[in-house]
Amino acid sequence: xxxxxxxxxxxxxxxxxxxxxxxxxxxxxxxxxxxxxxxxxxxxxxxxxxxxxxxxxxxxxxxxxxxxxxxxxxxxxxxxxxxxxxxxxxxxxxxxxxxxxxxxxxxxxxxxxxxxxxxxxxxxxxxxxxxxxxxxxxxxxxxxxxxxxxxxxxxxxxxxxxxxxxxxxxxxx
Numbered sequence: 601x602x603x604x605x606x607x608x609x610x611x612x613x614x615x616x617x618x619x620x621x622x623x624x625x626x627x628x629x630x631x632x633x634x635x636x637x638x639x640x641x642x643x644x645x646x647x648x649x650x651x652x653x654x655x656x657x658x659x660x661x662x663x664x665x666x667x668x669x670x671x672x673x674x675x676x677x678x679x680x681x682x683x684x685x686x687x688x689x690x691x692x693x694x695x696x697x698x699x700x701x702x703x704x705x706x707x708x709x710x711x712x713x714x715x716x717x718x719x720x721x722x723x724x725x726x727x728x729x730x731x732x733x734x735x736x737x738x739x740x741x742x743x744x745x746x747x748x749x750x751x752x753x754x755x756x757x758x759x760x761x762x763x764x765x766x767x768x769x770x771x772x773x
Contacts, residue, residue, distance in 0.1 A: 616687060616700040620663035621651030623683060624674070624706045629757055630731040632713070633744070634671060639693050639724040646743035647730075649703065664704045671722070672729060673714035680705035681761050686746060686768035693721060703746075705761055747771060 624632040633647040650671045654663045661679060669675045684703040689696060713729055715722075732740075734757055737750040744750065746768060 614698075616698045618654045618660070618663075619651060619699045619701040620654060620660040620667060621649045621701050621703045622664050622668050622677070622679075622706045623649055623703055623753070623756070624668060624672070624677065624708060626707075626711050626731060627709055628733075630711075630733050631737065631749075631753055632672060632674075632729060632731055634726050635728045635730065636725050637727055639721070642727070645727075646745055647732075647740075648745045649749075650729075651701070651703075653699075660702050661704070664702075664706070668706065670717035671715050671726075673712075673716045674708050674710050676710075677706040677708050680707070682765040683756060683761055684746075684752065684768050685765045686770065688746075688771040688773075690771070690773040693725070702765070705756070745771070 626632070632650065634650060636646055636648055638644040650668050651664065652667045652671075654660065655666075658666070660682075664679060665677065668677055681704070682702050683705050686701050686703075687699065688701060689698045691697075711731060715726070715729075718726060734750070734753050737744065737753060740750075746752070748768070752768075
């Protein structure tokens with residue numbers, strides 16, 4: 601199961617991979633999610649937020665903007681605060697991924713997407729993207745990461761961003 605791709609090495613036993621994720625909302629408060637699958641088992645699918653690992657000495661903010669542009673083709677996002685942080689560990693593409701994820705709020709007026717710089721692994725494991733309403737996300741029986749995203753999004757839309765990032769429970773698969 602992945603919550604994004606882009607790294608090329610097993611991170612188990614090392615420092616967790618530093619990841620910037622983006623809760624990208626359009627003017628109608630729909631969230632953009634990518635549809636992923638295990639490269640060798642396209643029937644094993646899930647939805648996840650845009651984002652990926654930090655490269656070199658880039659900041660979380662720089663990685664968030666770069667990943668959204670690469671994975672969705674959307675540039676010029678209005679990047680807001682960090683909403684949530686979580687650690688996760690999961691098997692994907694034959695290795696274990698240990699990640700420290702920061703979820704940023706971002707807004708865009710552009711809803712047309714077109715990935716433009718997917719990694720080789722993303723080419724093999726991402727099958728599309730879709731804008732979701734909060735109600736659609738709450739009603740879906742499909743797997744979504746983080747697992748509480750529907751509830752988290754509803755709280756965000758009802759109450760606005762938290763005053764400090766909320767630390768989510770770790771997810772270990």
